[in-house]
Amino acid sequence: MTIFHFFNCAILTFGPHAVYYSATPLSEYDTIGTSIRTAVVYLITALVKLVCLATFLKVSESDSFDPYQEALKALIGFIDVAGLYFALTQLAHRNISQNHKFQAVGLGWAFADSVLHRLAPLWVGARGLEFTWDYILQGLEANANLVLSISLAALSSLMWLRKNKPKTLIPVIYACAGIVATMPSITSYLRQGLGWHFPKVVGFELFTSLVMAFISWQLFAACQRPSN
Amino acid sequence: MQSQIVAILRIDSEKAESKHPPIHTHSLLLYLLLFRSNFLQTSTSISMAKMHKSQSSLLVEPMYSSVITLLIIVMACVELCDAVTVVDVYRLVQYDLAGVPFGSRLAALNHHAGSSLFSSAGAGAAADLSRTVLILPVRELNLSFIREYIEQKKPLGGLLLLIPPVFSPQNTDSGGGADHDPAKDHMKEMLNEVERLLIHANIPYPVYFGFEDENVNSVLADVKKNDASGQPATATTGGYKLVVAGPEPKKIASPTITNIQGWLPGLKAEGDSNQLPTIAVVASYDTFGAAPALSVGSDSNGSGVVALLEIARLFSNLYSNPKTRGNYNLLFALTSGGPYNYNGTHKWLRSLDQRLRETIDYAICLNSIGSSSNEIFVHVSKPPENAYIKQIFEGFSSVSEELGLKVGLKHKKINISNPRVAWEHEQFSRLRVTAATLSQLSVAPNFLASTGGLSDNRHFVNEASISRSVKLVAESLARHIYGQEGKNIDIFADDSSLAVNPSYIRSWLDFLSTTPRVAPFLSKNDPLIVALKKELADHTVEVNVQHEVLDGMFTFYDSTSGKLHIYQVASVTFDLFLLLVLGSYLITLFSFLVITTRGLDDLISLFRRPTSHKMKTA
Numbered sequence: 001m002t003i004f005h006f007f008n009c010a011i012l013t014f015g016p017h018a019v020y021y022s023a024t025p026l027s028e029y030d031t032i033g034t035s036i037r038t039a040v041v042y043l044i045t046a047l048v049k050l051v052c053l054a055t056f057l058k059v060s061e062s063d064s065f066d067p068y069q070e071a072l073k074a075l076i077g078f079i080d081v082a083g084l085y086f087a088l089t090q091l092a093h094r095n096i097s098q099n100h101k102f103q104a105v106g107l108g109w110a111f112a113d114s115v116l117h118r119l120a121p122l123w124v125g126a127r128g129l130e131f132t133w134d135y136i137l138q139g140l141e142a143n144a145n146l147v148l149s150i151s152l153a154a155l156s157s158l159m160w161l162r163k164n165k166p167k168t169l170i171p172v173i174y175a176c177a178g179i180v181a182t183m184p185s186i187t188s189y190l191r192q193g194l195g196w197h198f199p200k201v202v203g204f205e206l207f208t209s210l211v212m213a214f215i216s217w218q219l220f221a222a223c224q225r226p227s228n
Numbered sequence: 229m230q231s232q233i234v235a236i237l238r239i240d241s242e243k244a245e246s247k248h249p250p251i252h253t254h255s256l257l258l259y260l261l262l263f264r265s266n267f268l269q270t271s272t273s274i275s276m277a278k279m280h281k282s283q284s285s286l287l288v289e290p291m292y293s294s295v296i297t298l299l300i301i302v303m304a305c306v307e308l309c310d311a312v313t314v315v316d317v318y319r320l321v322q323y324d325l326a327g328v329p330f331g332s333r334l335a336a337l338n339h340h341a342g343s344s345l346f347s348s349a350g351a352g353a354a355a356d357l358s359r360t361v362l363i364l365p366v367r368e369l370n371l372s373f374i375r376e377y378i379e380q381k382k383p384l385g386g387l388l389l390l391i392p393p394v395f396s397p398q399n400t401d402s403g404g405g406a407d408h409d410p411a412k413d414h415m416k417e418m419l420n421e422v423e424r425l426l427i428h429a430n431i432p433y434p435v436y437f438g439f440e441d442e443n444v445n446s447v448l449a450d451v452k453k454n455d456a457s458g459q460p461a462t463a464t465t466g467g468y469k470l471v472v473a474g475p476e477p478k479k480i481a482s483p484t485i486t487n488i489q490g491w492l493p494g495l496k497a498e499g500d501s502n503q504l505p506t507i508a509v510v511a512s513y514d515t516f517g518a519a520p521a522l523s524v525g526s527d528s529n530g531s532g533v534v535a536l537l538e539i540a541r542l543f544s545n546l547y548s549n550p551k552t553r554g555n556y557n558l559l560f561a562l563t564s565g566g567p568y569n570y571n572g573t574h575k576w577l578r579s580l581d582q583r584l585r586e587t588i589d590y591a592i593c594l595n596s597i598g599s600s601s602n603e604i605f606v607h608v609s610k611p612p613e614n615a616y617i618k619q620i621f622e623g624f625s626s627v628s629e630e631l632g633l634k635v636g637l638k639h640k641k642i643n644i645s646n647p648r649v650a651w652e653h654e655q656f657s658r659l660r661v662t663a664a665t666l667s668q669l670s671v672a673p674n675f676l677a678s679t680g681g682l683s684d685n686r687h688f689v690n691e692a693s694i695s696r697s698v699k700l701v702a703e704s705l706a707r708h709i710y711g712q713e714g715k716n717i718d719i720f721a722d723d724s725s726l727a728v729n730p731s732y733i734r735s736w737l738d739f740l741s742t743t744p745r746v747a748p749f750l751s752k753n754d755p756l757i758v759a760l761k762k763e764l765a766d767h768t769v770e771v772n773v774q775h776e777v778l779d780g781m782f783t784f785y786d787s788t789s790g791k792l793h794i795y796q797v798a799s800v801t802f803d804l805f806l807l808l809v810l811g812s813y814l815i816t817l818f819s820f821l822v823i824t825t826r827g828l829d830d831l832i833s834l835f836r837r838p839t840s841h842k843m844k845t846a
Contacts, residue, residue: 004803008810015814023821129469129795136806 005135006126012139013118016146017111024103031096031104038087038108039115045083046116052076070193074185081181084109084156098161106153110146118142137202144202147209151216152180158223165223173219180212313443313794317388318519320426320435321746322477322785330428332435335787337361337472339385341794343452358383361470363448365390365440371421378429387435388470388792390448394687395419396439397524397742412687419683423518427676436472437519437682438792447794471793477785483748483778485514485564487576488761490768492543492560494709495553506557506584507705508591508663511536512566512573512652513740513760514747517681521744521789525680526689529566530740531598531697534733536560537763538698539705544767545726546706554709557587560768562760564747565778567679569649572747575776577659590616591663592705593652596678597697598689598737599668604628604697605636607665607672609657612639616662619713623704624666626714631696640672648675666701668693686741694737695728702728736763748784 021027021035053076057069087105096104118138126135155177158165165173187205190196196204320332342360364374366389377384392415393399426435438444447468454467494504511532517523524530540560546552565572577585597604606624608617621637628635642654649655650672656663669678678684699720706712706719720726743756750757752775765771822831 002803004800005798005806008803008806011807011810011814015810016817019814019818020821023818024825129471129793129797131796131798 002127002129002131005131006122009122009126009135009139012136013114013122013142014111016143017107017114020103020107020146020150026100026104026107029096029100031100034091034096034101034104035108035111037091038105039112041083041087041091042109042112043116045079046112048083049076049079052079070185070189073188074182077184078181081152081156081177084153085160088153088156089160098157101161102153102157103150105157106150107146109153110142110149113145113149114142134198137198141202141205144205144209147213148180148183148205151209151212152177154216154220155180158220162223169219169222176212176215176219180216183208313447315438315441315444315792315794316789317436317438317472317792318521318789319787320431320437320518321516321520321788324783326781329430331426332431332433334386334432334434335472335474335477335790337386337434337436337470337792339470340797341447341451341468341470343448343455356383357385359385361386361388363388363390363444363451363470365392365448366418366422367392367415369418369422371418371425374422375425378425378431381432384433386433386470387431389422389435389437390440390444391419391437391682393439393441395683395685397522397685397744399685399687416683416688420681423681423683424677426518427681434472436790436792437522443794467797469795469797471795472790473793474787474790477787480748480784480786483782483784484750484752484775485572485575485747485778486750486752486757487564487572487774487776488562488757488764489576489772489774490540490560490764491770491772492540492547492558492768493770494547494556494558495550497555503583503587504555504557505589506559506587507709508559508561508588508656509536509539509594509701509705510561510563510573510591510652510663511594512563512570513745514564514566514572514750515680515684515745516567516676517679517684517746519682519788520746520749522682523680523684523744523746524686524741525684525745526686526737526741527598527684528596528678528680529594530680530737531596531689531694532594533562533740533760534736535594535597535694535698535701536562537736537760537767538694538728538733539702540764540767541732542698542702542720542726542728543705554706556589556709558768559588560764562764563652564750565776566652567676568747568778568782569647569675570652570655571779572776573652573655574649576774577655577661579774579776585659585661588656588661590620591653591656591661592620592701593656593663593665594697594701595652595665595667596669597666598691598694600690600693601668602632603634603636603670604666604668604700605638605670607638607640607651607653607667608663609640609642609651609654610662612637614662617664619708620662620664620704623708623713624700627700627703627707630716630718631700633696633700635700636670638670666697680745686738689737689741691730691734691737694733695730698728698733746788748778748782749786749788 021032026035053073056072056076084105087109088102121138122135125132155173158173159177183205187201190204191198191201319335322329322331322333322335324330339359339361342357342362343364344362362384364387369389394412395415451468496504512529513533515523515525515528517525540558543558547554547558561573561576563570563572563576565575606621608614608621610617612618612621617637621635625635640650642657644658649658651665651667653663653665673679702720703718707715707717710719712719720728722728739759745756757773761771761773819831822834
């Protein structure tokens with residue numbers, strides 16, 4: 001019986017979210033409500049995305065990489081950005097600073113994503129007798145996804161919420177946001193178009209997520225400065 | 229898929245609770261990383277949960293810890309694991325003989341794989357294998373070791389014997405016996421030995437037969453590598469786990485044996501009130517072997533059944549025309565229960581009408597006539613001086629000279645007090661009906677030997693030999709029926725319309741060689757029985773099917789085959805290590821986040837005050 005292994009994988013998949021919440025000031029300002037509402041928004045977004053995918057995408061028999069279909073998929077992927085926009089700007093937040101708002105939104109977003117996409121396979125698969133590295137890798141992917149979500153939320157909040165930002169940085173912000181938003185398509189291209197194996201893809205995701213997090217952090221800091 | 233997993237899990241947990249004693253504490257070695265745990269202990273999972281809680285309250289750290297995660301990725305690249313392998317396996321027969329248990333007494337299997345009777349760790353034979361499934365290829369088997377192991381009733385988790393694919397019933401290419409490969413003959417001998425050993429032993433663990441293929445061989449190679457490195461697979465060190473999920477074997481309630489009889493009446497001369505004499509041709513069609521699902525018995529007694537069907541076909545041609553219909557009735561019988569002292573023949577003879585039985589001039593039983601040897605034997609239990617026996621033997625020997633066969637006469641007296649019936653004709657002789665068995669076996673087989681077991685398959689049977697035997701029997705019968713004894717005529721000449729049909733023989737032989745025929749596992753309306761009945765009905769005028777209950781001495785158990793799932797599993801130690809890595813990762817992450825967002829002082833203050841108090845003040 002491999003409940004033990006399931007626990008390990010679950011800790012790896014969902015632990016960082018909890019740690020992020022409790023370690024950062026998010027817990028002090030009690031932003032859990034924001035995160036939960038974001039998660040609900042994510043659910044609705046995912047539903048809309050699902051309907052769109054089902055409507056516009058052909059079911060491909062082969063596993064081959066079709067550029068047209070992938071482009072369409074990437075386009076549909078931008079519904080995520082719309083969802084994030086809604087979560088950041090339209091939801092009523094009671095006096096949370098912008099700083100904490102985007103973190104709470106990113107966290108809720110990533111957590112909902114993990115629960116929706118990873119919990120069920122984990123429950124079914126990681127308790128099986130057969131050992132595979134897949135669930136550990138999947139946990140690492142969840143970590144990368146958390147970092148990316150928070151980065152995207154940070155960049156989005158820079159785009160839509162901050163009024164007085166340096167003009168020179170605006171294109172950079174938009175470019176970075178674009179890259180982060182297309183990450184799912186990029187990884188799917190790596191996996192299917194280039195035939196990368198799962199460990200390699202996860203390694204790539206971890207690496208890019210750290211790079212993007214660093215860039216967005218620097219951008220955020222740069223935007224913070226003139227206002228101070 | 230899911231329900232299957234659930235089923236496996238359930239079985240696994242049952243085993244874990246009932247069989248696994250407290251888990252050994254092993255040293256935490258790095259290379260054990262490559263394996264993963266597969267045990268469940270409620271206590272452990274509870275303590276895990278506690279640990280988890282306490283960690284989340286005082287977790288700490290940085291992204292440098294992704295070095296650790298990278299390490300895991302590197303390891304992932306080292307050994308990516310293959311998916312579950314599933315192979316067909318066939319269980320050793322399980323039966324009781326007069327209440328005494330024989331064969332493999334268990335069916336469910338759930339243990340780690342091992343490859344050798346002796347652990348290489350130096351402990352020698354003292355190694356505890358009670359929770360190990362040994363995978364032993366028959367071609368490398370050391371018979372004396374395994375015999376000793378079984379006879380001393382040493383504990384074992386299970387046994388998986390791998391048979392070379394040439395012995396698979398699916399392998400229908402006829403070696404024809406034309407090429408005598410000494411290696412194959414040796415293998416055949418070996419299989420016979422193993423079979424004899426296993427059938428007559430009471431083995432308290434599951435024994436399965438499987439065929440060598442790429443998947444199994446690669447698993448075996450891995451297991452051997454592990455064993456060689458001195459790490460026998462157990463719950464703590466991982467490796468491969470072999471699982472055959474199945475219910476407890478159940479007794480087969482009143483196993484039936486089915487006899488099929490075809491009747492070809494002769495032409496009565498007008499005004500003749502006497503009964504016509506009858507000649508019976510009999511073959512037993514069922515088999516018995518170490519693995520009931522593999523007991524196809526191409527030679528014993530598939531060859532006899534095929535020959536009987538062909539003889540029936542030949543005479544049905546002759547008897548369909550009133551001009552060539554002989555003055556003898558022909559009785560064809562396919563009997564069951566052959567391995568069990570010809571129990572079916574006994575029942576069939578008893579049920580036969582007394583008047584009919586008295587008209588039987590003689591009976592010819594066909595048994596194992598498919599090997600490529602040039603010698604064939606007429607086994608009788610009446611003294612050779614007997615007029616009928618003389619006549620039968622002379623009939624055979626005159627035809628055999630023309631066919632280039634050598635016929636020998638073997639006389640073996642019946643001991644009425646001995647329940648053992650070695651030849652089918654002995655059942656006739658016990659009822660004072662003259663009978664002989666035609667066989668290529670020179671001596672009477674022992675009980676449950678030469679009954680179509682593991683090694684008896686299509687590869688070792690020669691169609692040409694069966695054709696020749698058919699011709700021998702048909703020709704000598706025809707000469708007797710038409711009163712042409714001693715004359716050199718060829719009724720079933722090779723190029724005539726009455727010639728023996730090799731393709732008919734081949735197709736029936738192929739069919740029988742892929743159909744396991746252990747009587748207790750054949751239902752009353754089994755496709756095989758229906759097919760035999762239909763074929764006999766095509767060639768004879770009247771067909772009777774008789775269902776009888778196998779005499780009470782034998783009790784059989786079901787679940788003769790199963791699916792073996794081979795899982796690659798990792799050890800408990802690996803999961804412990806993984807937990808450690810994850811714990812430190814989360815702690816580092818926590819410290820990193822606290823330092824970057826609130827500053828180092830906050831982190832230090834977390835440790836200065838009790839955490840619970842701090843939470844409240846926060």
